[in-house]
Amino acid sequence: MTVANGNLRVDLRLIADMVEPGSRVLDVGCGEGALLDWLGRTKNVDGRGIELSMAGVSAAVSHGLSVIQGDADTDLKDYPSGAFDYVILSQTLQATYAPRTVLSHMLRIGRRAIVSFPNFGHWRVRLHLLTHGRMPVTDTLAYEWYDTPNIHFCTIRDFLDLCRDLQIKVERSIPLDRGGKTMAIPSCEGIANLFADQGLFVLSREG
Numbered sequence: 001m002t003v004a005n006g007n008l009r010v011d012l013r014l015i016a017d018m019v020e021p022g023s024r025v026l027d028v029g030c031g032e033g034a035l036l037d038w039l040g041r042t043k044n045v046d047g048r049g050i051e052l053s054m055a056g057v058s059a060a061v062s063h064g065l066s067v068i069q070g071d072a073d074t075d076l077k078d079y080p081s082g083a084f085d086y087v088i089l090s091q092t093l094q095a096t097y098a099p100r101t102v103l104s105h106m107l108r109i110g111r112r113a114i115v116s117f118p119n120f121g122h123w124r125v126r127l128h129l130l131t132h133g134r135m136p137v138t139d140t141l142a143y144e145w146y147d148t149p150n151i152h153f154c155t156i157r158d159f160l161d162l163c164r165d166l167q168i169k170v171e172r173s174i175p176l177d178r179g180g181k182t183m184a185i186p187s188c189e190g191i192a193n194l195f196a197d198q199g200l201f202v203l204s205r206e207g
Helices: 010-018 034-043 054-062 072-078 099-109 123-132 156-165 189-195
Strands: 024-028 046-051 067-069 084-090 110-118 168-176 198-205
Touching (some): 010 110, 099 156, 099 198
Parallel strands (some): 024 046
Antiparallel strands (some): 110 198
């Protein structure tokens, strides 16, 4: 998926639907900027992005997007409080060194945070570990253990525990299948933790 071909991943389109027109948006780990491009064209947002990969930054900038090279673990602290309406972290939380700190900064600099990640608690992952005794390779966890960029695997239940610990309000919780589509299952913690391939959450500060 690139800016050039105009397509948008299914889960990113769900995220785009959550963003109000004209909002100030920061996309953390934005890749080549496909979501920012989509939001700019369809929602007229004031969109900014940070991306670790220089190749991603170069591609985004070449399409006129406001994207800089940066690291979620070290650079979010430099943004002023309340600078954005939405801070988005899509399929990146598990690759950060300090997820707790990253989430805290997202909700300091943004009114809302939108977060998605692969669910390591899915029943297929559990079954693979039980029957094979090896780390699984799936569509949403598509790396061998020795070359994965993912350093903090978590389940939906783990994530919700962290939100409670940080006094973060979960405004919406959407279970997704491996293709990024909404699943027709209850979004309650136990069922989503077992059957969702991915989780998508809209967060805000308590109070």
